[in-house]
Amino acid sequence: MAEWKPSFERGISNFRLGKYEEALTCFDESVTKGGSVSQLFDSRAAVHEKLGDLKAALGDARRVIDFAPHQWQGYARCARLFLRMKKPERATKMVDYALERVKPGDTARKEILLALKQEVIDFAAAIKRHISRTSYHFGNIPVEISHEIFSLIVDSDHTLVLTVIGVCNAWRSVALASPSLWSTLVLTKKRPAKKAKLWIQRSGGQILDLKFVEGCLSDPNLRQSFRGFRWETLRTLDTQVDIADIVAPIGDKISQLNQLRISDAGSARNLLELLHKTRTRNLDIRGEHLHFDGVRRILSDCRTLSFHASAQFNVSDIIHTISENPNLTAFSMSIVGHPLMDITPSQLAEIALELPSLQQLDLRSSHWLLTLFCRATMPSLVNLSLSGLKGIGDQLADFLIRHPTTTLTDLKISRCFASDLQLTSLLRASPQLRTIVIEDIPNVNEVVEFLATRPPDSVLGPPCPLLEKLDLTSCASLTSSPIVRLVKERATNEDAVTLGTLLIDYCPLIEPEVRDWLNRNVPSFSCIYTRKKDVRWKR
Structure with a gap:
């Protein structure tokens, strides 16, 4: 009997009894005494695997392949070890090699290896799903594309910019470095001065859409917070309060204002007088106590006009307002109050407005106004x-x-x-x-x-x-x-x-x-x- 064989047999006995440390000692002794067969290294690889030393087990499994490259055992052992080491690609390759070396009639062994291969495939799919869920794919996108994505989000709802900066530090960095994401400023009664200062800073002073909500003027520091505000870039102004004292010092600077919405109809006259040099093309006035006689002298060359307010007004003021804006594309009116008929019905019947560009007409609770528009020329309606x-x-x-x-x-x-x-x-x-x-x-x-x-x-x-x-x-x-x-x-x-x-x-x-x-x-x-x-x- 070869000198290494007795210790090998003792190692096999200890392995079957679950005495893995003793078995490893016996197998090491066999190797020292010159044992160099594939069964010896395969057995020692099994012991290393049981003891959790996967690296040593893989080394012995590779030696099994070196001794018996045409047998399936070494490849199968490597496949199981690579699976435990979470390397499914290598495990797949090894199990395929093992299947190629199984004898055609050994169906039981083939089924075992096929089950092992399915286990490897399932594990690889699980890893792929985990990576897909946890990997930060957004970091691979160029900053320019990230900015465009955030712009689409914020364009749909300007408040979502706060959600964007709260996702992660990377998103926050991109958002804070994108002034256009902060171009809409809505001031409410909740810390309006602090918010205005922050938004002006993040937008580089280029606020395009500005809205004053009722209650925001209660903050005494609000007026000072507009330092650095570039009024010449403002496109849309929406106010529910009287902001005449805020706008008064810079009224002539608001030259690009395209849309003005005033929900405090009582302050409309003062605000419009301050903004009469702007290029406002779209005006919407809502609320109570609209002074139409003052408003109509200021408006000219508007594209859309909308009045939804309570007012006492002369019919001639409405007619003058419409006639002074022949390029109107949309007109909407709902005024609660009795019009003062300062022109006779026969005079009203003689008026024929020319509105070649008017596309939208919305009349509510203004019966006499329908009579006026029925006699107007509106070929584009x-x-x-x-x-x-x-x-x-x-x-x-x-x-x-x-x-x-x-x-x-x-x-x-x-x-x-x-x-x-x-x-x-x-x-x-x-x-x-x-x-x-x-x-x-x-x-x-x-x-x-x-x-x-x-x-x-x-x-x-x-x-x-x-x-x-x-x-x-x-x-x-x-x-x-x-x-x-x-x-x-x-x-x-x-x-x-x-x-x-x-x-x-x-x-x-x-x-x-x-x-x-x-x-x-x-x-x-x-x-x-x-x-x-x-x-x-x-x-």
Whole structure:
């Protein structure tokens, strides 16, 4: 018997008894006495593996391969060790070598090795998932691209810049080095002076959008915090308070102001007088006590005008304001108060405004103003909204006589009254309509029936053939039959677009089974029977 063999056999016995330290001593003795067979080193590798010495085990496994390169044992041992060492690529290679060396008839051994390979594959996939979840991929993106991504986020909601800087130090560094992310400043009653100073510093003084919220003027340090503010870069100013004393020293510097929104109508006159040299093109005034006589002398060459306030005013002031801004593209007005008719009805009837660029017209609770616009020239009008004007039948008839409505794409009529013939005549004359909103009118069923009717004369074609969205919210008299006919007609008529959006919220006469049918046949559909506040009241 070879001199090294007795100690080898003792090592095998100790290994089977779980005496790994004694087994290792025996195997080392065998190697010292000249043992140099693959079984000896494979056995010692197994002991090292049990004792947790993976590096030593791998060394012996490699010697097994050196002694028996055409047998599977050494490769299988290496595969298991590489798996424990979290090296799945090497483990995969070793297990493939082992499978190549298994005898064709040894199916049991092959199944064991295939199971080992699957374990390696699963482990590799787990590592990949972990790396994907925990790796900082954003750090590999160039700073310029990071800045663009943050800009898209902040453009959607300016408050998200605070979320961005709170994610990690890397994001914070990029955000703080990007002045454009801090170009919107909203001052509230919560530490407005401190916030203004910080935003001005981070934006390099280039604030584009500035908003004063009610309560911000309570901070006595607010005015001093605007040192370093570059007023000439300001594009949008929105204020709910009187900021005349803040703007007074620098009124002539605000030369690029494009949009001005004043929610404190009482201070509008003073503020507009200070800003009369600006290039304000979009003006929105809201609130109470609007002094229109002072405002109208300052406004000229505006693109959009919006007045939603309470005021006592002369009709001539409104007419003058509109006529002094012939390039208007949008006009919206809702003024609570009785106009002082300083011109006679016959004089009003003679006025013919020229508004070649007007695209959007929104009139609320200003019945006499509709009479004025019905006589205006508006060849570009695409969006018409009328709300709370009561009887509008005569004006609609006059409107149709004087205006081609072929350009209209959006029409809203809310809480107004006109006869069936007058409403349907307007719809028939507007073939480009894509959106119709009809809210709270008594003869809604007749209008829907008209839209659902296929004319006997094929030359005429269906009414409003391009209609995509129909909103009939709060039409309490709306019934199911005309709505169902409309949806079916639009789905089968090749000359009309299929109705894509239908809103019939707060229409109590719509049956539940009809609502379910509409929900299946209209891509975007809503039918809410009751408002939450009404439910609470009933309880």
